[in-house]
Amino acid sequence: MNLIKRILGIVWIGLGIGAGIYLIYFQAAPLWAKGGNDLVPAIIYTFVLAPLISIGMSLFGFYSLQGEFDNI
Amino acid sequence: MTTKKQSLAYIISASSVGTLIEWYDFYIFGSLATVLSTKFFPTDNPTAAFLNTLATFAAGFVVRPFGALVFGRLGDLIGRKYTFMVTLMLMGGATFAIGLIPSYATIGAWAPIIVLTLRLLQGLALGGEYGGAATYVAEHAPAERRGFFTSWIQTTATLGLVISLAVIMATRASLSKEAFDDYGWRIPFLVSILMVLVSLLIRKNMEESPMFAQAKAEGNISKNPLKESFGNKLNLKYVLLALFGATMGQGLVWYTGQFYAQTFLLKICNLDDIQTNMILVIGLLLGTPLFVIFGALSDKIGRKGIMMAGMIIAVFSYRPIFDQMYKTVDVTNKTVVPGSEKMTLKGKTTTITKEYTDGSSYKNVITEVSPDKTESKISIKINEKDQWTLVGYVFFLISFVTMAYGPIAAFLVEMFPTKIRYTSMSLPYHIGNGVFGGLMPAIATFLVSNAQTAGVVQKPYLEGLNYPIALISVCVVIGIIYIKSAKKAA
Numbered sequence: 204m205n206l207i208k209r210i211l212g213i214v215w216i217g218l219g220i221g222a223g224i225y226l227i228y229f230q231a232a233p234l235w236a237k238g239g240n241d242l243v244p245a246i247i248y249t250f251v252l253a254p255l256i257s258i259g260m261s262l263f264g265f266y267s268l269q270g271e272f273d274n275i
Numbered sequence: 276m277t278t279k280k281q282s283l284a285y286i287i288s289a290s291s292v293g294t295l296i297e298w299y300d301f302y303i304f305g306s307l308a309t310v311l312s313t314k315f316f317p318t319d320n321p322t323a324a325f326l327n328t329l330a331t332f333a334a335g336f337v338v339r340p341f342g343a344l345v346f347g348r349l350g351d352l353i354g355r356k357y358t359f360m361v362t363l364m365l366m367g368g369a370t371f372a373i374g375l376i377p378s379y380a381t382i383g384a385w386a387p388i389i390v391l392t393l394r395l396l397q398g399l400a401l402g403g404e405y406g407g408a409a410t411y412v413a414e415h416a417p418a419e420r421r422g423f424f425t426s427w428i429q430t431t432a433t434l435g436l437v438i439s440l441a442v443i444m445a446t447r448a449s450l451s452k453e454a455f456d457d458y459g460w461r462i463p464f465l466v467s468i469l470m471v472l473v474s475l476l477i478r479k480n481m482e483e484s485p486m487f488a489q490a491k492a493e494g495n496i497s498k499n500p501l502k503e504s505f506g507n508k509l510n511l512k513y514v515l516l517a518l519f520g521a522t523m524g525q526g527l528v529w530y531t532g533q534f535y536a537q538t539f540l541l542k543i544c545n546l547d548d549i550q551t552n553m554i555l556v557i558g559l560l561l562g563t564p565l566f567v568i569f570g571a572l573s574d575k576i577g578r579k580g581i582m583m584a585g586m587i588i589a590v591f592s593y594r595p596i597f598d599q600m601y602k603t604v605d606v607t608n609k610t611v612v613p614g615s616e617k618m619t620l621k622g623k624t625t626t627i628t629k630e631y632t633d634g635s636s637y638k639n640v641i642t643e644v645s646p647d648k649t650e651s652k653i654s655i656k657i658n659e660k661d662q663w664t665l666v667g668y669v670f671f672l673i674s675f676v677t678m679a680y681g682p683i684a685a686f687l688v689e690m691f692p693t694k695i696r697y698t699s700m701s702l703p704y705h706i707g708n709g710v711f712g713g714l715m716p717a718i719a720t721f722l723v724s725n726a727q728t729a730g731v732v733q734k735p736y737l738e739g740l741n742y743p744i745a746l747i748s749v750c751v752v753i754g755i756i757y758i759k760s761a762k763k764a765a
Binding site: 204207208211215218239240242243244246247251252255259260262263266267271272275 | 321324325328329332333337508511512515516518519706710714717718721749753756757759
């Protein structure tokens with residue numbers, strides 16, 4: 204199980220980075236261009252969800268890869 | 276753990292009533308969003324309309340983790356009791372003040388700014404309240420029954436919504452439509468202060484948590500809870516695990532079942548608002564006892580299994596359930612009663628009505644807002660049998676909520692040590708519930724709207740579910756692999 208956790212650490216880092224890119228470039232960017240009320244979801248994607256998921260998931264994955272979650 | 280005179284029943288009641296009132300205060304804003312927008316956020320002012328969207332859908336939720344940090348820190352420094360009395364006063368004061376603000380017509384741009392500020396204060400207060408109440412009850416409860424006792428706190432969020440809907444419905448019923456629109460909408464905000472005062476009096480007599488009191492007497496309280504919680508890898512990894520392995524999925528299950536179900540029926544199915552609220556209130560009340568049942572069960576078989584089961588069932592059943600909900604309301608395949616279709620013109624408003632053979636009715640009010648723009652408001656009423664069918668679906672959704680949410684307070688409390696518990700458990704809880712969960716209805720509605728415009732997928736009304744399904748699935752994988760099954764006593 205510990206090996207699986209460590210391997211999955213790479214997956215979580217990739218997922219975090221990928222989700223951040225997806226949210227900023229494919230979801231938020233068109234909304235920033237539209238403006239108006241679409242700025243609210245644009246702000247949420249760019250400044251709330253993207254950093255939270257990318258930084259949080261990557262850090263979680265990094266700890267996992269380091270073996271911090273072994274035997275817990 | 277209850278070593279003093281106060282019984283555990285009193286402790287749970289006093290804590291739960293305050294938390295319930297805070298949820299009530301938080302929800303009436305959302306439930307009265309339509310009225311508030313006409314009073315404070317005129318659509319002909321783009322900035323005000325933007326602030327309206329921000330205040331209604333995002334601000335109160337996004338700020339919750341900050342409340343968790345501010346009040347969690349206080350709770351770990353000065354104690355649980357005083358901190359959650361402060362959050363109660365803050366919430367009560369902000370809610371009461373919303374009921375007093377003059378409209379946009381009277382004070383202009385200050386109105387939306389003040390409303391947004393008060394909504395932020397509500398979010399901050401809620402961010403501090405829940406962790407305090409959950410920690411306080413858990414620290415009084417015997418370890419082997421912690422799931423059962425903290426599950427009463429878990430019922431407050433659902434009951435707070437029920438009471439907010441009931442107070443609004445009662446106020447609407449006792450006043451004319453004009454009187455409600457004129458001043459009646461302020462009543463649910465103003466009565467909050469009475470409930471808050473009663474709750475403060477009850478809480479005033481409560482004693483400090485025995486675990487915290489003991490830690491304080493031994494000089495074992497944290498000097499810097501934020502640093503110890505999040506600046507220390509040994510604890511931070513548990514915060515991340517709590518977030519991505521539990522509260523993210525739990526928050527999404529909760530908001531999808533309890534709030535998106537309402538948004539879905541109202542805005543996507545176009546079901547009549549009174550019928551929607553009735554269906555929701557009945558479904559919520561039927562489902563509420565399950566919080567306590569699953570909380571108690573988690574003491575016997577562990578928290579993880581129940582929470583993960585709730586999330587897994589949710590992932591696989593959301594699309595079929597929401598699809599059936601849509602089809603139950605949808606009138607496109609129903610038969611119109613011959614001669615029932617009517618169209619009336621009054622000024623710039625055209626009203627189209629239809630009756631269906633199964634007892635459903637359809638009303639579309641089309642208003643010309645400018646020479647090249649019309650607004651359409653569709654409202655569908657369904658027959659009693661279909662209404663009960665929808666109550667059944669809502670009950671199913673709530674049952675998943677109770678599985679994921681019932682044991683979560685005990686689960687989080689057991690994950691962190693007493694001296695940084697309030698801070699450490701509040702942050703993942705409010706990111707999971709306030710940010711991932713709280714923003715869910717707005718994001719999902721936005722995804723549905725985009726899918727309907729694009730017209731590519733066969734069932735655009737289900738596209739909003741992709742967001743919770745994807746994130747809950749990730750949470751389930753992390754939860755199953757990384758979280759230990761056995762309870763970890765503090």
